[in-house]
Amino acid sequence: MSDGRKTVLLIAGEASGDTLGAELIKAMRAEPGGDAIDFIGAGGPKMEAAALRPEFDLSEHAMVGIWEVLKNYFKFRRLFRHLFELATRREPDVIVLIDYPGFNLRFAKAIRRYKVQGGGAFSEWQPKIICYVSPQLWAWKEGRVHQIAKDIDLMLSIFPFEKEWYAERVPEFPVEFVGHPLVDRFPLAKPDDAAVPLDPDLFTEQPTVLLLPGSRRREIDKHLPVMLEATVIFSEKIKIRLRMVLPSDEMLELARRHIPTGTDIDLQVGGLAKALGRASLAIASSGTVTMECAWFRVPTVVLYKTSPLTHALGRMLLKVDYLAMPNLLAGEELFPEFIQSAANADNLAEASLRLLRDRGERTRILDGLDRVAAQLGESGAATRAAQAVLGTLNVK
Numbered sequence: 292m293s294d295g296r297k298t299v300l301l302i303a304g305e306a307s308g309d310t311l312g313a314e315l316i317k318a319m320r321a322e323p324g325g326d327a328i329d330f331i332g333a334g335g336p337k338m339e340a341a342a343l344r345p346e347f348d349l350s351e352h353a354m355v356g357i358w359e360v361l362k363n364y365f366k367f368r369r370l371f372r373h374l375f376e377l378a379t380r381r382e383p384d385v386i387v388l389i390d391y392p393g394f395n396l397r398f399a400k401a402i403r404r405y406k407v408q409g410g411g412a413f414s415e416w417q418p419k420i421i422c423y424v425s426p427q428l429w430a431w432k433e434g435r436v437h438q439i440a441k442d443i444d445l446m447l448s449i450f451p452f453e454k455e456w457y458a459e460r461v462p463e464f465p466v467e468f469v470g471h472p473l474v475d476r477f478p479l480a481k482p483d484d485a486a487v488p489l490d491p492d493l494f495t496e497q498p499t500v501l502l503l504p505g506s507r508r509r510e511i512d513k514h515l516p517v518m519l520e521a522t523v524i525f526s527e528k529i530k531i532r533l534r535m536v537l538p539s540d541e542m543l544e545l546a547r548r549h550i551p552t553g554t555d556i557d558l559q560v561g562g563l564a565k566a567l568g569r570a571s572l573a574i575a576s577s578g579t580v581t582m583e584c585a586w587f588r589v590p591t592v593v594l595y596k597t598s599p600l601t602h603a604l605g606r607m608l609l610k611v612d613y614l615a616m617p618n619l620l621a622g623e624e625l626f627p628e629f630i631q632s633a634a635n636a637d638n639l640a641e642a643s644l645r646l647l648r649d650r651g652e653r654t655r656i657l658d659g660l661d662r663v664a665a666q667l668g669e670s671g672a673a674t675r676a677a678q679a680v681l682g683t684l685n686v687k
Contacts (some may be wrong), residue, residue: 295327296327296328296329297327297328297329297384297385297684298328298329298331298381298382298383298384298385299319299328299329299330299331299332299383299384299385299386299387299680299684300331300332300374300377300378300381300383300385300386300387300418301315301316301330301331301332301333301334301338301343301386301387301388301389302332302333302334302349302374302386302387302388302389302391302394302395302398303333303334303335303338303349303350303389303390303391304333304349304350304389304390304391304394304395305350305390305391305506306335306350306506306538306539307390307506307578307579308334308335308350308389308390308391308424309334309335309336309337309338309350310337310472311389311390311423311424311472312334312335312337312338312341312343312387312389312423313334313337313338313340313341313343314341314472314475314673315387315389315423315673315676315677315680316330316338316341316342316343317341317342317673318673318674318676318677319677319680319681320341320342321674321677322674322677322678322681324681324684325677325681328684329344330342330343330344331343331344331345331346331377331381331383332345332346332374332377333345333346333347333348333349333370333374334348334349334350334389335348335349335350336348346373346374346377347370347373349370349391349394367394371394371397371398371401374398375398375401375402375405378402378418379405382416382418383418384418384419384684385418385419385420385421385680385683385684386398386399386402386418386419386420386421387421387423387680388420388421388422388423388443389423389424390423390424392426392427395422396422396426396435396439396442399420399422399439399442399443400438400442402418402420402442403420403441403442419444419445419683419684420442420443420444420445421443421444421445421446421447421679421680421683422439422443422445422446422447423447423676424447424448424449425446425448425449425450425453425457425466426439428456429452429453429456430619433460436457436460436461436464437460437461439464440461440463440464443464444465444683445465445466445467445679445683446464446465446466446467447467447469447676447679448466448467448468448469449468449469449470449471449472449667449672450468450471450616450620450666451468451666451667451668452620453466453468454466454467454468467675467679468668469668469672469675469676469679470667470668470669470670470671470672470675471582471667471668471672472672472673473582473583473586473667474667474668474669474670474672475670475671475672475673476564477564477583477586477587478670497529497530497531497532498529498531498532498571498572498647499531499532499533499534499569499570499571499572500522500531500532500533500534500570500571500572500573500574500643501534501535501536501566501567501570501572501573501574501575501589502515502518502519502522502533502534502535502536502556502573502574502575503535503536503563503573503574503575503576503580503584504518504535504537504546504575504576505576505578506538506539506542506578508542508545509597510576511537511542511545511546511549512545512549513596513597514576514594514595514596514634515546515549515550516549517594517596517634517635517636517639518574518594518639519549519550519551519554520636521574521636521637521639521640521643522574522640522643523636524636524637524640525640525641525643525644525647528644529644529647529648532557533554533555533556533557534556534557534558534559534566534569534570535556535557535558535559536559536560536561536562536563536566537558537559537560538560538561539560540560542560543558543560546558563580563583564583564587567583567584567587567589568587570587570589571589571590571647572589572590572591572592572643572646572647573589573590573591573592574591574592574594574639574643575591575592575593575594576593576594576595577593577594577595577614577615577628577630581593581615581616581617581626582616582617584617584626585616585617585625585626585660585663585664586664586667588657588660588661588664590626590646590653590656590657591615591617591626592626592627592629592639592642592643592646593614593615593626593627593628593629594628594629594630594634594639595614595628595629595630595631595634596630596631596634597631613628614628614630615628617659617660617663620663620666621659621660621662621663623659625655625656625659625660625663626656627642627645627646629642
């Protein structure tokens with residue numbers, strides 16, 4: 292560009308990606324040369340506040356499950372084409388694809404195809420394409436690793452084992468472990484922090500049970516009713532406080548529709564860190580939030596319910612023993628997992644009571660969570676990711 296400015300296109304399709312993208316933008320801005328970068332693309336309110344000029348909030352359309360995506364095919368095709376046209380028109384120097392692999396990996400492939408099939412074959416545009424957060428190829432779809440190595444210039448990993456996993460399959464593919472963002476987001480959530488409830492004994496006061504049903508409409512509808520039913524069962528045997536954290540006002544209003552009149556429960560939007568710091572137990576949807584539960588050393592019962600089609604396909608493709616990432620990192624079931632029909636009120640209640648009453652089980656889990664947290668790297672993940680992106684721009 293004639294004025295020396297660079298352009299970075301970012302795409303984040305979920306609330307967790309919006310947070311990660313905002314941290315990346317801020318870290319890039321803080322590095323030398325970072326103020327000479329224009330950030331464009333799709334992200335949520337946090338990325339927009341950080342400096343992104345968004346085309347739209349892709350996280351508003353977040354959903355999970357094969358059937359759910361198929362039903363919204365034409366909407367996603369329209370959003371995809373919008374971003375593709377933005378990229379080919381603006382010709383950014385770097386494209387950063389933040390998690391959201393179903394959408395983002397197709398986007399990377401489309402950009403590569405554009406370059407070789409006429410549209411950009413004779414232009415000088417050679418964008419670097421970076422994935423920030425590796426897709427879980429090690430859990431399923433391992434065969435895609437070679438296509439990803441062709442389409443992606445650099446993979447920024449937040450889990451340490453992924454670098455070795457890629458090296459064994461595509462040794463020439465550059466993968467950089469930058470560390471996990473939780474280490475910076477919640478630096479006080481450590482075993483020596485007295486505010487974190489690490490005592491394996493049940494507290495003298497009634498324990499707080501934190502409900503985390505998910506961040507999407509379908510997750511709230513599927514998970515919250517069975518969570519509430521489970522709390523009714525085990526609250527007859529032990530006196531508890533109930534709290535629920537939702538990611539947005541929209542999800543809060545949806546949750547209210549599922550809560551029976553007279554239920555004593557504290558509802559809040561945001562403030563997850565403070566809520567986890569006061570929780571004795573969590574019941575959570577499988578996803579990013581289970582790592583936050585692990586980081587705060589909160590014993591957690593994990594559940595997931597999806598459409599029959601998505602579940603059937605997932606069972607055929609899944610290559611790992613656990614769904615929750617803390618269990619995968621530990622190599623054992625620290626958090627009890629209940630999927631589909633097993634995610635019923637009786638099972639959730641029984642597991643919750645065990646984690647609240649069994650001192651030996653709580654001790655085992657807390658020791659395991661310390662080992663999980665130790666794998667997440669040192670602080671500075673966003674800075675290392677920013678420096679890696681800037682390195683492809685040759686910005687010093």
